[in-house]
Amino acid sequence: MDLQQVKERYAKMKDAELQHLAKYEIHQLRPEVVEYVKEEITKRGLDSRLTEVVDNQLRELSNEEIEQYIQTIQSLPCPKCTLQFERLNASLIHKIRSFIFMTNYESKIYIACDTCISKEKNKQLLLNSLLGWWGFPWGLIKTPVFITKHFTENAKRENFGKTILTEFVQDNASELYLRKDNTAELQYFIKRINEY
Numbered sequence: 135m136d137l138q139q140v141k142e143r144y145a146k147m148k149d150a151e152l153q154h155l156a157k158y159e160i161h162q163l164r165p166e167v168v169e170y171v172k173e174e175i176t177k178r179g180l181d182s183r184l185t186e187v188v189d190n191q192l193r194e195l196s197n198e199e200i201e202q203y204i205q206t207i208q209s210l211p212c213p214k215c216t217l218q219f220e221r222l223n224a225s226l227i228h229k230i231r232s233f234i235f236m237t238n239y240e241s242k243i244y245i246a247c248d249t250c251i252s253k254e255k256n257k258q259l260l261l262n263s264l265l266g267w268w269g270f271p272w273g274l275i276k277t278p279v280f281i282t283k284h285f286t287e288n289a290k291r292e293n294f295g296k297t298i299l300t301e302f303v304q305d306n307a308s309e310l311y312l313r314k315d316n317t318a319e320l321q322y323f324i325k326r327i328n329e330y
């Protein structure tokens with residue numbers, strides 16, 4: 135594609151589209167095109183840290199950076215109960231609901247204090263045990279798998295939480311970078327992840 139055309143395409147993008155590109159799609163672009171994105175961000179007067187986000191995406195996070203982000207997340211007040219007595223942890227919440235031939239299921243990340251994680255996991259264990267089975271065949275197949283996961287994951291919650299947080303940091307590096315110095319914004323971001 136003609137570079138001039140590419141430049142014009144970026145010039146026509148909405149701010150939100152350009153921000154999304156800067157946060158998530160930089161690694162798919164050619165180096166000269168990446169420069170256009172940075173120019174366009176500067177020209178529009180968008181958050182100047184977005185150009186840093188662009189550069190960050192062109193390299194891997196170091197282990198130290200990942201560890202730093204994990205510690206920042208773990209020292210936040212709990213996004214659920216807002217208390218700050220415990221270091222935050224992460225777990226997966228498994229949900230399964232069936233109705234005759236239909237079964238919906240999902241496993242999603244949940245970051246909170248251990249007390250809130252236990253509450254949410256126990257609530258879903260109960261709901262899964264009551265509402266998971268009633269679909270053929272997936273309800274019958276998946277419900278015992280999800281119930282077993284509840285117990286096996288709880289047994290290794292500390293290590294499992296670390297693995298989940300590491301993946302979470304790698305997947306959300308751009309968003310975390312933009313919020314790393316603002317506790318309230320970071321806490322709100324995590325809260326939205328939990329509710330999503």
Ligand SMILES: [Zn+2]
Pocket residue numbers: 212213214215216217246247248249250251
């Ligand atoms: Zn809590």
